[in-house]
Amino acid sequence: MIDFHAHLDLYPDPKMIVKEIVERGMYVLSVTTTPSAWKGTSALATPGSRIRTALGLHPQIAHERVGELPLFDLHLHETMYVGEIGLDGGPEFKPHWQTQLTVFDHILNACSLAGGRVMSIHSRRAAPAVLDRLVAFPGAGTPVLHWFSGGKRDLQRAVALGCWFSVGPAMLVSEKARALVRDMPRDRVLTETDGPFAQIGGGSAKPWDAGGATTQLAELWGDMTEEETDRLLHANLRRLVAIAAAGRAKSGQDAGDC
Numbered sequence: 001m002i003d004f005h006a007h008l009d010l011y012p013d014p015k016m017i018v019k020e021i022v023e024r025g026m027y028v029l030s031v032t033t034t035p036s037a038w039k040g041t042s043a044l045a046t047p048g049s050r051i052r053t054a055l056g057l058h059p060q061i062a063h064e065r066v067g068e069l070p071l072f073d074l075h076l077h078e079t080m081y082v083g084e085i086g087l088d089g090g091p092e093f094k095p096h097w098q099t100q101l102t103v104f105d106h107i108l109n110a111c112s113l114a115g116g117r118v119m120s121i122h123s124r125r126a127a128p129a130v131l132d133r134l135v136a137f138p139g140a141g142t143p144v145l146h147w148f149s150g151g152k153r154d155l156q157r158a159v160a161l162g163c164w165f166s167v168g169p170a171m172l173v174s175e176k177a178r179a180l181v182r183d184m185p186r187d188r189v190l191t192e193t194d195g196p197f198a199q200i201g202g203g204s205a206k207p208w209d210a211g212g213a214t215t216q217l218a219e220l221w222g223d224m225t226e227e228e229t230d231r232l233l234h235a236n237l238r239r240l241v242a243i244a245a246a247g248r249a250k251s252g253q254d255a256g257d258c
């Protein structure tokens with residue numbers, strides 16, 4: 001099972017969550033919302049686990065944490081994964097739009113200079129602007145648009161730009177989202193939960209709720225069993241990890257496990 005976007009450090013008891021992830025043999029991308037959370041969150045990923053930690057600066061708090069960009073740069077060589085990053089065009093965050101752009105551009109440029117990263121990207125109400133920034137920094141790496149909720153045209157553009165997508169059970173409740181997922185290239189889709197922010201059945205999503213997304217994808221796609229769908233998702237993950245590993249080899253950096 002794969003959860004390619006979870007905030008492990010934000011659960012009330014992260015160690016219990018990690019224990020169950022390890023017991024289940026799950027693959028998890030543990031995203032962070034601030035560079036100052038990097039150290040503590042990456043320490044949660046016990047050696048030998050299938051948890052990888054992403055270095056991030058969440059667009060919703062970009063205005064509060066823009067001062068942590070030097071810390072972002074400092075840690076970037078330690079990981080091939082970056083996130084959660086991106087832009088948020090919601091009315092409550094629009095007043096900080098310029099700062100969001102400064103932060104996102106800085107990060108994309110840093111990733112580009114570092115030889116590229118796999119990036120978990122937030123694009124709520126900001127899909128066209130996120131895609132514009134990705135076009136401006138073509139060397140930044142491989143974008144994985146998390147919980148994508150843009151329009152059909154944005155999706156077509158994202159696909160043409162080589163974006164990947166991570167989709168979760170909370171997202172797939174919406175018919176609009178299901179219609180978008182039908183148009184995503186199956187070989188660039190991964191599952192996620194966005195726990196503990198995302199809610200499932202009235203509670204915080206847990207990483208292992210990602211299995212619900214696999215079930216829903218099998219239903220949506222219609223011509224594969226759940227087992228075949230699971231195999232495809234794991235093949236996708238292996239390909240993405242290979243991209244990260246190739247990037248690390250090319251840059252000659254010591255950038256953590258891939």
Ligand code: MN
Nearest residue numbers: 005084194197
């Ligand atoms: Mn998130």
